[in-house]
Amino acid sequence: MDKHKKSYTITEMFEIAEPILKATSDAICAIDEKGNRIYANALYETMLKRGNTELVADSKDIYIAGNKKATVVVYHDISEVNRLRRELDKLNQKLRKVETKITFRDIIGKNKALQKVISTAKVAAGTPATIMIRGESGTGKEIFANAIHNASPRRNEKFVKINCSSIPEELLESELFGYKEGAFTGAQRGGKRGLFYEANHGTLFLDEIGDVSARMQVKLLRTLQEKEIMPIGSTEAISINVRIICATNKPLEAMLESGEFREDLYYRLNVFPLAIPPLRERKEDIADVSRYIINKYNDFYERNVQNIDANVIKELQKRDWPGNVRELENVLSRALINLDPDEVNLTSEDVRAAIGEKTELKKQTIEDKLDDFPLQINEAIKMTELHCIKRALNRCDGDKNRAAVDLGIPVRTLYYKCKKLGL
Ligand SMILES: Nc1ncnc2c1ncn2[C@@H]1O[C@H](COP(=O)(O)OP(=O)(O)OP(=O)(O)O)[C@@H](O)[C@H]1O
Secondary structure, eight states, rough: TTTTTTTOHHHHHHHHHHHHHOOOOOEEEEEEEEEEEEEHHHHHHHHSSTTTTTTTEEEEEEETTEEEEEEEEEEEEEHHHHHHHHHHHHHHHHHHHHHHHGGGGSSSSOOOHHHHHHHHHHHHHHHOOOEEEEEOOSSSSHHHHHHHHSSSTTSOOOOOEEEEEEEEEHHHHHHHEEEOOTTSSSTTTTTOOOOOTTTTSSSSEETTGOOOOHHHHHHHHHHHHHEEEOOTTOOOOOEEEOOEEEEESSSHHHHTTTSSHHHHHHHTTTEEEEEEGGGGGGGHHHHHHHHHHHHHHHHHOOOOOOOHHHHHHHHHHHHHOOHHHHHHHHHHHHHHHHHHOOOOOOHHHHHHHHHHHHHHHHHHHHHHHTTSSSSHHHHHHHHHHHHHHHHHHHTTTOOOHHHHEEEEEEEHHHHHHHHHHHH
């Protein structure tokens, strides 16, 4: 032992260590061998006074020259850790519900036409045939596609979905078929597997199939005929085994007439047609669907609605629901969010308020968008013209004759405007 080393009393030791003990985020106190408190840091006072704090404590005895001189107790505040743990548990519960596979039992409605579609879909699920689902937006095309996949022999393989209308043509091609490394500038290293490849042995759901361009229709037809894909920039075809389910809200038969949709592709896709009726044609289902939605979202929004007033259903049945079940789901979700967490009744006032909120919101977004327009009228008109013309040309695959008809202007005016706007 170092003879020159000064020996300290336990109290002096705490005084020396004070700056360190003060800097920690734990509450610390020390008790001498007689049980008297000889030290407590500032946090000790505040943390132990806060009644609801969740704490865990550790203690250690301190010996000097073999004699026990004090016991130090360290308290950790674990309320934040516990809060996060509870949050995580809740999220995990929600996630488990979301991950639960969608089945035909999730498609609610006793309406005869809907029940007929469900039974046809069940038969189709057992076959490898291509299925074409028709129906307005929000009628349940995607849940049907999911339920079919989960009832099919491919249920343990992947279900891959792509919305063909939300992606520009060049991107759609690489998304679907993939590309080889170096196929084009900006192509990622190692290339990219397309969704057809991803869905191999499983199901590929091509949503909004009526919106694919003429060129992509040719590529899709070739893929379905040959059962192989050719990634962009590659010379080697890859065999694939994919079940196709597609959906659209477009009048495909009229598009065949006008030449916008290929007949050969139509017949390849339309092997098992399923047409989902809109909600306004099955208003008798609104009660069951609403109850299902409330049950589904009660947990999600941490609400506790147990009763739906009879007037609510009457009120809901009066509407035509152009956005179908999705719109009904949005209205009921908003009504739930606005309720008190303990409220057990959903009244027609709650629903009316939620419907009203929606119209207000819609108005606001349009106004907001207009707020971003240039102040100068000429500039604003130019911007609108540019937007309308681009949209029409896109929809008509660059065909100016058809675009001019859609825009309601002579084709010569369209040529002139395109030149002026630099298109
Ligand atoms: N019969 C039904 N029973 C229960 N929920 C339904 C039913 N139909 C639709 N839904 C729900 O409505 C919402 C919209 O359904 P989905 O996305 O399948 O419609 P969609 O026809 O594919 O819409 P879009 O054409 O806009 O892509 C989803 O949350 C879905 O779960």
